[in-house]
Amino acid sequence: MSNPTLQVIVASTRPRRVGRMVADYIGERLADHGGFDIEMVDLAEVSLPLLDEPHHPRLGRYEHEHTKAWSATISRGDAYLIVMPEYNHSFSAPLKNALDYLNTEWRGKPVAVASYGGISGGTRAAAAITEVLVTLGMIVSSVGIAIPMVQSHLADGRFTGYPQADHTIEATHAALLELTHGRNAG
Template structure:
């Protein structure tokens, strides 16, 4: 039996961002637990322009090569972990743009959120994105990761975990695996 593919989507595109460090840390832990083939999808590298397709994504009639490539990338995934910052009590524009580019590619697939930020750990952003994910027809895990005061856990260019985040990573991995296997068996 082949392992499902989990795509870890790094949502932040800012210079000097910590999102990639957080994602790399989570990917290492997820790999230790097994169960998924893991692919990192970094929105800074994908570099989608502001939605420029003339047709509604629901139609799947993409005209631009960047959209066709984005569709092919996301279509490979069976499940997603979105690693996202909180900006002004919500999610970032690059993430919303990336989600809006596609429609059918997201439907029926499982997703969890790993948010980070200041005091709230990105929980307001995670709450805000949930409605969007549900509207796209995704199966949203009620288990996720929130990392408050993320900057205080960065040392030597790496994110350094701590017991609460380790527990959240383990729980999120288990929930995503269960939801993904359940969907595959349906």
Template sequence: MSTITGEAETTDLTATLPRLEIIVASTRPGRVGRVVADWFTAEAEQHGGFDVHVTDLAELNLPLFDEPHHPALRRYTHQHTLDWSATIDAADAIVFVTPEYNHSFTAPLKNALDYLSQEWRDKPAAFVSYGGLSAGTRAVYALRPVVSMLGMMAINPAVAVPTRAHITPERQFQSDAALEASAKLVLDDLARLAPAFAGLRAAK
């Protein structure tokens, strides 16, 4: 009886937490993006301030934008768009996990962003980038104005992961105190802002 009660209490607690959507931007075979995302997801779950969800764009597999109407109208004609809309609509905060491709972010992420409009608005967004010497930071520079144009608040703290230092040849993630502190800073900011932005959306 006590175990069942404990599970119910845990479920109720999760339901009251802001929903964090972690979006994995890389879709290529052989990527390390999911390894990085899994590490950050574990950090978010340990943080305890969120109901954590993950969308992997490789699994979502959105086609190139194929809706006949402007996303702002929300007159969607395809089930994949309706499903994607519902996922982002439910989110209170967003984290983009992205590599750097030619000083920018991935085409699948741009496509996923362009599918929607109102669903993104008035939500705090953060970034976890990864890569070589730059640790993917130029992808974040390119992503910030897009996120802002969609009405999200792109927070200043970000997590930058140099893959040579933190991904083993066996594709295991090796964290350290600095990365964990960076993740906590991002999560603390999102936890602080998410309820305020939820109130802003509810007031509309």
């Protein structure tokens, strides 16, 4: 039996971003714990235009190839970890746009948030996105990752991690695994 797929969604699309470094580190730690096949989904690579579908996403009547491809990508996921920065005490526009493109693809699937930023570690952004995720019908984990002062954990083009981050990655992994198996059992 194959493992469920956990998609790690990199929500920052900004040039010179640290999000991909953070996501790569978290993805490696998640893979170390096993139980999931990890797939990186980078919104900078997906490059969705501002929502341009003429029909409501819940209908699934996608007209554009970029939307069909995005739907196919997200449909492969059994659970998600959104790695996101905090911009002005909230989440990024590309993340909201990517979420809004789809509807039924998200419904009923587990999700956790890994936020990063300055002193708050992106916790305000994580709180702000939670309502959106709940409205999409996702099963939002009460366990997540917050990385304060993210710049202080970068060296040689990589996120270096630290014991507290590793502990919260492990706890988030366990929570997502439990939610995913509970969803698949029911």
